[in-house]
Amino acid sequence: MSQAVLTEVGALARRALLKTLRQPFQVFPIVFFPAILLAVNASGLKAATRLPGFPTHSYVSFAIAVAFIQGAMFSMINTGTNLAEDIESGFFNRLALTPLRRVPLIGGLLVGVAAMGALQSAFYVALGLAAGANLEAGLGGAFVIVALGALAALGFGALGCVAALRTGSGEAVQGLFPLFFVFIFLSSSNLPRELLRTGWFHTVATWNPISYLIEGFRSLFISGWDATALGRGFAVAAGLSAVALLGVAGALRTRLQRT
Amino acid sequence: MTRIRARRGRGSMWRVARAIAWRNLHTYVRRPDLFVPSLVFPLVFFASFAGGLSALGSIPGFRFPAGYTAFQFVFVLCQSAMFSGLFTGFSLAFDFEGGFARRLMLAAEDRRGIALGYALVALSRACITLTLLTAVALVAGMNVTGNGVDLFGLYGLAVLLVLVGYAWAAGVAFRFRSIQAGPLMQTPVFLILFLAPVYVPLSLLQGWIHTVASANPATAFLEAGRGLISGVHDHTALAYACAAGLIALFALWLLSGLRNAEASP
Numbered sequence: 083m084s085q086a087v088l089t090e091v092g093a094l095a096r097r098a099l100l101k102t103l104r105q106p107f108q109v110f111p112i113v114f115f116p117a118i119l120l121a122v123n124a125s126g127l128k129a130a131t132r133l134p135g136f137p138t139h140s141y142v143s144f145a146i147a148v149a150f151i152q153g154a155m156f157s158m159i160n161t162g163t164n165l166a167e168d169i170e171s172g173f174f175n176r177l178a179l180t181p182l183r184r185v186p187l188i189g190g191l192l193v194g195v196a197a198m199g200a201l202q203s204a205f206y207v208a209l210g211l212a213a214g215a216n217l218e219a220g221l222g223g224a225f226v227i228v229a230l231g232a233l234a235a236l237g238f239g240a241l242g243c244v245a246a247l248r249t250g251s252g253e254a255v256q257g258l259f260p261l262f263f264v265f266i267f268l269s270s271s272n273l274p275r276e277l278l279r280t281g282w283f284h285t286v287a288t289w290n291p292i293s294y295l296i297e298g299f300r301s302l303f304i305s306g307w308d309a310t311a312l313g314r315g316f317a318v319a320a321g322l323s324a325v326a327l328l329g330v331a332g333a334l335r336t337r338l339q340r341t
Numbered sequence: 342m343t344r345i346r347a348r349r350g351r352g353s354m355w356r357v358a359r360a361i362a363w364r365n366l367h368t369y370v371r372r373p374d375l376f377v378p379s380l381v382f383p384l385v386f387f388a389s390f391a392g393g394l395s396a397l398g399s400i401p402g403f404r405f406p407a408g409y410t411a412f413q414f415v416f417v418l419c420q421s422a423m424f425s426g427l428f429t430g431f432s433l434a435f436d437f438e439g440g441f442a443r444r445l446m447l448a449a450e451d452r453r454g455i456a457l458g459y460a461l462v463a464l465s466r467a468c469i470t471l472t473l474l475t476a477v478a479l480v481a482g483m484n485v486t487g488n489g490v491d492l493f494g495l496y497g498l499a500v501l502l503v504l505v506g507y508a509w510a511a512g513v514a515f516r517f518r519s520i521q522a523g524p525l526m527q528t529p530v531f532l533i534l535f536l537a538p539v540y541v542p543l544s545l546l547q548g549w550i551h552t553v554a555s556a557n558p559a560t561a562f563l564e565a566g567r568g569l570i571s572g573v574h575d576h577t578a579l580a581y582a583c584a585a586g587l588i589a590l591f592a593l594w595l596l597s598g599l600r601n602a603e604a605s606p
Contacts, residue, residue, distance in 0.1 A: 122535045125550035129400050129541045260378060267389035273396060283392035 090182055094190020099197050102160050112156045112202055116149035117209060123148075123272070124213065133277055138304045143218075146210035147300035148271045150231050151292060153202040155262050157235040161195050162242025162255030169250040169337075178338055188243055188330055192236055199235020203228045215303055223302040226312070230298060233319040238262075240326030247333035269293040291318045357454025361445070362461035365432060369466060379428060379466065383421040383474050387413065391481070394540060402545055407571040410483045414474075415495070415566035416539050419559070421474055422499040423506035423530055425467035430510020430526050433459050437518035437602075446602065456511060456599055463507040464500065471499060487572035494577060495569040501584035502562060506530060508591030515598030518605070533559045558583040 102108050124142040131141050138144055165188075168174040177187060207217070207224050217223055245255045268286050270278065270293040278284040287293050298315015301308040370376055391413040398409035405412045436442035442455070449455055479485075485492065510526040517525070537559035538546055546554055554560045565580030 118532070122550070125548060126535070126538070126540045126546065127394075127397075128547060129403075129545045130394075130397060132400050133396055260382065264385050267385055268393070272389075272393055277396045278393060279396045280392040283388070283395075287393070 087183060087186055090186035091190045091193055094186055095193035095197065098161070098164065098191045098194025101164055102194075102198055108160045108163075112153055112160075113205070115156075116152045116206060119152070120145055120149055120209070120213060127272060130273060130277075133273075135274075135276060137274055138216075140214065140216055142210065142213045143215040143303045144274075144300065145272075146206065146213070146215045146303060147296045148266065149206040149209065150203055150227070150234065150299045151266055151271075151296055153206060153231065154199060154234040154238040155259065155266075157195050157199055157202070158238035158242035158262065159256060159259050160198075160242070161191065161239040162246040162258065163252045165191060165243055165246035166250060166252040166255050169246060170252065174337075184334065184338070188247075188334055191243065192239055192327075192330075195239030196232045196236040199239070200228050200232040202235065203231025206231070210303070217303055218306040219302040223306070227299060227302055230312075230315055230319060233316070233323060234295060237319055237322035237326050240323060240330050244326060244329040244333050247330065247337045250337075265290060265292045269296060271296055291322070294318045353450035354454040354457060357449045357451060358457035358461055361455060361458025362465065365429075365459070365462040366465050369432075369462070379425070379470055380473055383417055383424075383470055384477055386420065387417040387474060387478065390417065390540070391478075391483075397541055400541065400545065403541060405542070405567065405571060406573060407484045407486045407567075410478065410481060411485065411570050412567060414478045414483055415570055416534075416563055417474060418471060418495070418499055419502055419562050419566055420534055421470050422467055422502035423534065425470055426463045426503045426506025426508070427510045427526055427530060429459050429463035429466060429507050430514045431520065431523060432462065433511055433514040434518065434520045434522060434526075437514065438520055442518070442602075452599060452603060453596070456515075456595055459511055460504065460507055463503050467499070467503040471496070485570055487570050491569040491572055491574075495566055498562065498566060498569070498580060498584060501581070501588060505584060505587045505591060508588060508595045512591060512594035512598040515595065515602040518602060533557060537563050539563075558587065 120142070124145050127145070128141045130136060131139050131144075136144075165174070168177075204224075207227055211217060219226065242255055242258070245258055246252075249255070268283070269290045270287050275284065275287055275293065275297075278287055294311075294314040295318045297311045298318070301311035301315070305311070391410045394413070395409045397403065398405070398412070433442060436445070445455055446452060487495070509530065513522050513526045516522075536550065536553050537557050538554050543551065543554055543560060543564070561576050561580040561583050564575045565577045568575030568577060
């Protein structure tokens with residue numbers, strides 16, 4: 083990649099990161115909702131640790147994994163909304179008219195999203211530890227969590243970009259959030275898959291890729307270094323990113339043709 | 342003379358209320374973007390909690406005669422009832438943003454009819470949602486061990502909760518007249534509901550959440566609802582009293598919000 087492309091990506095990544103950090107209504111949900119849900123679920127579901135076969139005595143260690151997925155989903159909404167705003171205000175069209183290459187046009191935004199995902203993940207690790215979670219994998223595990231969080235944020239952020247490029251509407255992007263939240267609900271977010279006793283729910287959670295992403299984060303807190311769980315978690319995050327980036331490429335082509 | 346004037350006033354209030362209720366319900370059922378999520382989300386919550394957490398029913402000390410599905414059904418019923426009220430507050434805020442509610446304020450003979458009309462909308466929306474939720478729960482094999490009177494009491498409580506949610510959200514909507522106030526409507530209700538014994542009975546909660554849940558009115562709603570569905574009454578009178586008290590309090594909040602909207606330039 084040439085120096086010019088890197089400079090362009092860097093400038094747009096910085097803009098994307100600052101745009102999120104400077105808007106309290108975008109930062110607030112990232113910090114507040116996962117924290118409050120962790121507090122409520124960790125206390126309300128603490129009794130679940132008394133179930134035979136539950137993998138840990140600390141429900142906080144079990145539940146903190148969900149915060150990373152929620153954070154990644156907020157990345158999707160923030161990225162999509164910011165891009166849709168740029169499209170609605172005409173900024174995106176003006177950018178497209180400059181000599182800027184196609185890759186940095188969205189690539190810069192996505193690098194910013196990945197950086198924001200890494201920041202969020204570091205925050206959730208600190209939040210979990212402050213709430214009493216035990217990070218079995220140690221300091222090395224924290225770095226892996228940050229890397230997985232950045233990759234997941236990149237994948238979800240790219241999905242937000244696809245929605246923004248296809249619809250050009252911030253409202254449509256916001257509408258995606260509840261849809262993706264359903265994936266968290268119908269996964270192994272609250273109990274391990276082995277303890278999901280309702281047949282159809284167990285099947286849905288087993289087919290739901292979000293279960294494996296959650297289990298990837300969770301394994302580092304509960305079991306230490308579990309290659310299978312981590313491999314599946316990274317595979318889901320990388321697969322999601324690859325599919326979403328293909329979607330971005332197609333949507334960008336269509337959007338620029340229209341422009 | 343005064344009596345005739347009062348009767349006319351009541352008549353115009355109902356006329357305004359009926360017109361608003363008809364218009365909003367018409368919009369609601371014709372717009373899938375409003376209609377579908379309001380039906381799908383309670384079902385997702387129900388599926389996720391009753392299906393995904395059914396193992397919690399076998400925790401030592403968990404005793405509920407009607408089973409875990411019925412235990413969670415009551416939570417989702419209460420939540421859906423309150424959120425039907427909240428979402429109607431959203432509609433009111435949207436109508437203010439679009440200018441429709443301001444035109445209504447100019448045209449209505451009795452502006453209390455506006456508040457009443459949206460309350461009717463909330464109750465009608467809740468009726469559709471709760472009917473579907475109940476049907477799905479019964480198809481999913483929910484046990485109901487309470488009798489007909491108990492169930493009447495359960496749905497009566499749900500109606501009161503619709504009004505609690507609506508009066509709170511409408512008070513916010515009248516004051517802020519913008520959908521930007523949405524989180525202010527939603528977050529306190531969400532917090533109050535989830536700081537109650539959602540997943541397990543109060544006796545199995547430990548630490549700070551037990552203390553908070555013990556003082557939370559939503560705990561009384563859930564315990565009463567669960568008592569009514571299982572036929573083992575628990576805090577029913579307290580729940581009704583709390584709901585009535587909250588309606589009275591939020592009705593004042595709503596009416597002062599209406600005055601605030603009337604006074605705004």
